[in-house]
Amino acid sequence: MDELGFNKIAGAVLATALGVMMIREVPHLLMHSSAPETPVYQVGPIVQEGGEADAVEAPFPSPEFIASMDATRGAKVFKKCTSCHNADNGGANGTGPNLWNVVGNKTAAKAGFKYSSAMTNTGFAWDYENLNGYLEKPTKYVSGTNMNFIGLKKEKDRAAVIEYLRIASDAPIARPVAAQAPLTDIVQEDVAPQEDSPEKEDSGN
Ligand code: HEC
Incomplete structure (x- = not known):
């Protein structure tokens, strides 16, 4: 050629x-x-396809989480936040942004507060799951966040403070409903048994 x-x-x-x-x-x-107006992707634990262990993880929110959504207790938990935040109507931003109207709103929405680019670029809204994840471990859930806070280890504390924040709003969104447990048993029964599996051949000889 x-x-x-x-x-x-x-x-x-x-x-x-x-x-x-x-x-x-x-x-x-x-x-x-x-x-995106509605989130296309979320920051959080990545569920691997075919990962059996991840698939059976308890769905969010659990009935226990919802039962722990107690604003009175939440007000006490919120004392851990007040060095940087208030949740007052029209309250000023401090080290952290004012948290009035935060639940259900998109992230980094408070005017006049200088957010990290990580927070500006999350692409999600503060629904219950995202708040729960962020408050458990802020720097892990939104990698690069400026919120220098270790997180709330106990789910009960997170649920309580989230309820406290939910009602700190002009128009509080509805409380969440408990998620259904995954129907893994039914799905497994639907899979037809293999006709000629190696085990069968072996036992026949
Ligand atoms: C040491 C200061 C500090 C403490 C303590 C703290 N935060 Fe923050 N928080 C911040 C900062 C700073 C940001 C902005 C983060 C960014 O821009 O990445 C923030 C952001 C947030 C946001 C997102 C706000 C938005 O407008 O998107 C929420 C929700 C929040 N904090 C809740 C809490 C709660 C609830 C607590 C207590 C359990 C808490 N924070 C404790 C500093 C703090």
Whole structure:
């Protein structure tokens, strides 16, 4: 083959590879550039496909979590936050932003507060699950956050302070309902047994 012919083929191969790369990447680029109104992805534990252990993790929120949503207790827990926050209507920002109207709102929404870019770019809203995750371990849930707080270890404390914040609002969103347990047993029964599994062959001989 002459050199020109080879160059043409090499060029065609390169162009194809480039095309494939574009087709694979362009949808991702589109997805990330359009700021989503509703979250497209969430920051949090990544559930691996086929990971049996992750699939049976208790769904959020548990009935215990909901039962612990107690604003009186939450006011006491909130004392851990008051060095940086208040949750007063029209309250000033401090080291942390004022937390009036935070539950159900998108992240980094308080005017006049300088958030970290990590907080500005979460792409999610403060629903119950995200608040629970963030308050458990702020720096892990929103990596790069400026909230220099160790977190609330006890679920009971998180549920209580979240209820306290829920009602610190012009229009409190509804309390959450308990999540259903996953129907893993039923799903497993639906899988038809394999006709000729190696075990069967072995036992027959
Ligand atoms: C040492 C100071 C400090 C303490 C203590 C603290 N926070 Fe924060 N908090 C911050 C800062 C700073 C931010 C902004 C984080 C960013 O921009 O990354 C923040 C952000 C938040 C946000 C997100 C606000 C928004 O507008 O998106 C919530 C919710 C929150 N804190 C709740 C709490 C609660 C509840 C407690 C107590 C259990 C607490 N914080 C304790 C400093 C603190």
